Amino acid sequence: MTGMQERGWWKQEVRATLALAYPLVLTNLAQALIPSTDVVLLGWAGPRVLAAGALGVNLYNACMIFGVGVMIAASPMMAKALGQRSHNVREVRRTVRQSLWAAVALVIPIWLLLWHAEGLLLLFRQDPKLAHEASHLVRPMMFGMLPLFVYQVLKSFVSALERPGWAFAVGAFAVFSNAILNYALIFGHFGLPALGLFGAGLGSTISNSVMALGLAIVVTRHKRFRRYHLFGNFWKADWPRFMHVWRLGFPIAVTLGMEVTIFNAAVFLMGLIGEPELAAHAVAIQIASLCFMVPLGIGQATTVRVGLAYGRRDRVGVTRAGWAAFAVTMAFMVALAALMLLAPRLLVGLFIEARTPADAHVVDLAVAFLTVAALFQLVDGAQAVGAGMLRGIHDTAVPMVFAALGYWVIGFGTAILFAFHLGWGGVGVWIGLAAGLATAAVLMMTRWSRREKLGLI
Template identity: 55%
Template sequence: MLLLAWPMVLTNLGQTAMTTTDVIMVGRLGAEAIAAATLGTSLYFLPTIFGIGLVLATSPMVARELGRNRFAVRETRRTVRQGLWLAIAYALPAWIFLWNAESIFLLMGLAPKLAGDAGSYVRAVMWATLPFHCYLVLRSFISALERPGWALIVVAGAVVFNVGANWALIFGHFGFPALGLPGSAWATTLSSTLMFVGLALVVAFRRPFRRYSIFGRFWRSDWPRFVALLKLGLPIAAILTFEVSIFNAAAFLMGLLGTAPLAAHAIAIQIASVTFMVPMGLGQAATVRVGLAFGAEDTDGVTRAGWTAFVLGVGFMTVAALVMILAPTLLISAFLDLDAPENQVVVELAIVFLAIAGLFQIMDGAQAVGSGMLRGLQDTTVPMIFAAIGYWGIGLPLGVLLGFKLDMGGTGIWIGLLAGLGVVAVLLVWRWTRRDRFKPPPLPDGGAPISLH
C-alpha cells in the first residue's frame, strides 16, 4: 500500500505546488491582482472539481477489470477511451460556463474593474479544463496498473515548467510579451497541456502501458461503458462538490466575521490542506487495491486492502493532529511574524483553530480514505448521500448556529466543520463494515456481477 501510495501523495503535492507558484508570482503584481486571481481561480475550480469526480470513475473500473482478468487489454482500453470521451464531453459545457465569467462576477455585485480582471484570467485558464481532465484519466489508468511513479515524474517537470512560464508570460521575459495577470492563467493552461502530453507519450510508448494501445481506434464508441462511467462518476463528482463547497462557504462566513478571523482561518486551512494530501493519496491507492481484489472476488484481499489504507491514513493524521495541538506557533510562524503587534489577534485565533483542526484532521483522513475504499467497490451513490447529510445537513447549519447565533465566532464555524466531517467519516466506515450486504453494479460488458459474500 505504501509503495503504491507515496508517488500519489507526492503527485498531489506537486499539483498543489503549481497553484502555490501561481499565487507567489501573481503577488508581485499587487493586491488587486491577487484578489482577481483568487476570484478567477475559485470560479474555475467549480466545474473543474465536478469534472475531477467524473473522470475519477476510470480508476475503480479499470482496477475491477484487471482484478477479474489481468490480461483484460481490450476492456481496459475501452474504459480508458470512454474516460477520455467523458472528459471531452464535459469540457464543452464547462467552457461555455467559464467564458461568461465576467458577466457572472458582475451579477455577483463585484466592481467592474475587478470583474473584468478576474474574467480575463478565467478566459485564459479555462482552456486547461480539457487537458487536465484527460491527464487525470491517464493517471487513473497507470495507477490501476500500480505504476503511479510516471505521473509523479510528469508533474515534477510541469512544476518546473510552470515557474518558468509564469516568469516569462507575466513579466515579459525570454522574449515573450508581458501579459500581466492573464499570463499566469496561460501558464496554468500550458502546464496542464504539458502534463497530458507527457503522460500520453508515456502511455503510448513505455512498457507495460503500450500494449493496451489506449489511443488506437479512438473514434470507436462503447456506450454501455460510457454510461457506466457516468453513473459511477456523477456521485463522486457530487461528493467532491459538497466537500469543496462547504469549505468555500466556511471561508465566506469567516469573511463576515472580519479580517482577523478570515486570515487565521486561511492559515489553519492551508496547513490542513497540505497534510490532507497524504490520506488523499492513500484513498487513491485504496481504490486501486480494493478494486483489484474486488475484481478477483478476493474477499479477504478487499478487507486487508481497505483496513490497511484506513489505519495508515488515520495514523498519519493523528500524528499531524498532535503537531497542530502541541506546536501551533511553529506552524503559524511560517505565515506570520509572531512578534509583530498587529498580528497578535490573528495568531491567537489561529492557535484555537489549529487545536480544533487537530481533531478535524483525524476525521478528514478517515473520510478521505473511507471514500476511496468504497470507490474501489464502485459504491458511490450512498456515500454521496452521506456527504450531503454530513456537510450541508449538519456541518454548515451547526457552524452558522454556533458562530453567529451563539456568538462563538470562527470557533463555532470550525466546530461545525469538525462535526460535518465526523458524521461523514462515521457513516462511511459503517457502510464499509456492511459491504457484503449491498449489490455491486453490473459489469459494463454484461458479465455477471461480483459478489462479496
C-alpha cells in the same frame, strides 16, 4: 490459517498499499502545488491580490473537482477488470477511451460557466472589485481543465497497473515549470510582461497541458503501457461503456463536488465577514489542502487494491485491503495534526509574512484557523479513505447522500450558527467544516463495516 500467517498477509497488504500510495500522494501534492504556488506568488503581491486570487481559485476548483470525480470512475473500473484477468487489455482500453470522451463532454459546459466568473461571484454577494479581479485569473486558467482531466484519466490507468511513479515524475516537472513560468508572468521577469492575476491563470493552463502531454507520451512509448494502444480508434463510439463511466463517476463527482464546494462556501462566508478573514482563510485552506493529499492518495491506492480483490471475488482480500489502508491513513493524519498544532506560524509563514500590521492580523487569523484544522485531520482522513474503500467495491451512490448530509446539512448549518449567530467569525466557519467532515466519516466507515450485511460484496 495460523496467526503468524495472518499477520504476514496483513504486513504484505500494508506494504503493497504504501508502495502504491506514496507515488499517488506525491502526485497529488504535485497537482495541488500548482494552485498553491499561485497563491504563494499572489501573496507576495499583497493581501488584496491574494484575496481576489482566492475567490478565483476556489470557483475554479469547484468545477475542476467535479470533473475529476467523473474521471476517477476509471480507476475502480480498470482495477476490477484487471482483478478478473491480469491482462484484460480490451476492457482497460475501453474504459480509458470513454473516460476521455466523458472529459470532453463535461468540460464544454464548465468552460461556458466559468467564462462568467465575475457574474457568479457577484451572485454570491462578493466584493465587486474582487470579483472583477478574480475573473482575470479564472478565464485563462479554465482552459487548462481539459488537459488536467486527460492527465487524471491517464494517472488512473498507470495506477491501476500499479505503476503510479510515472504520473508523479510528470507532475513534479510540471510543478517546477509552473513556479518559474508563473513567477515570470505574474511579476514580469525573463523578458515576459507582468500580467498579474491573468499571468497566474495562463501559467497554470500551460502547466496542466505539460502534464497531460508528458503522461500521454509515457503511455504511448513505454513498453509496459503501449500494448494497450489507448489512443487508437479514439473516435469509435462505445456508448454502453460511456454510460457506465457516468453511472459510476457522477456520484463520485457529486460527492467530491459537495466536499469542495462546502470549503468554497466557507470562502464566500469569509468574504462576508471581512477581507482579512478571506486572505487568512486562503492561506489556511492551502495548508489543509496540501495535508489532505496524503489521505486522498492513500484512498486512491485503496480503490485500486480493494478493486483488484473485488474483481477476484476475494472477500478476505477486500477486507484486508480496506482496513490496512485505514490504519495507514490514521497514522499519517495524527502526525499531520501534530505538525499543525506545534508549528502553525512556521506553516503560515511559508505563504505570507507579517511585514505590516495588516499582514500580521492575517497571520494571526490563519494560525487560529489552523488550530481547528488540526483537530479535524483525523476525521478528514477517515472520510477520504472510507470513500476510497467504498469506490473499490463500486459503491458510490449512497456515499453521495452521506456527503450531502454531512457537508451541507451538518457542516454548513454549523458554520452559519457559530460564525454569525454565535459571533465566532472565521473560527466558527472552520468549526462547521470540522463537524461536516466528522459526520461524513462516521457514516462512510459504518457503511464499510456493514458491507457484507448490505450485500455490497
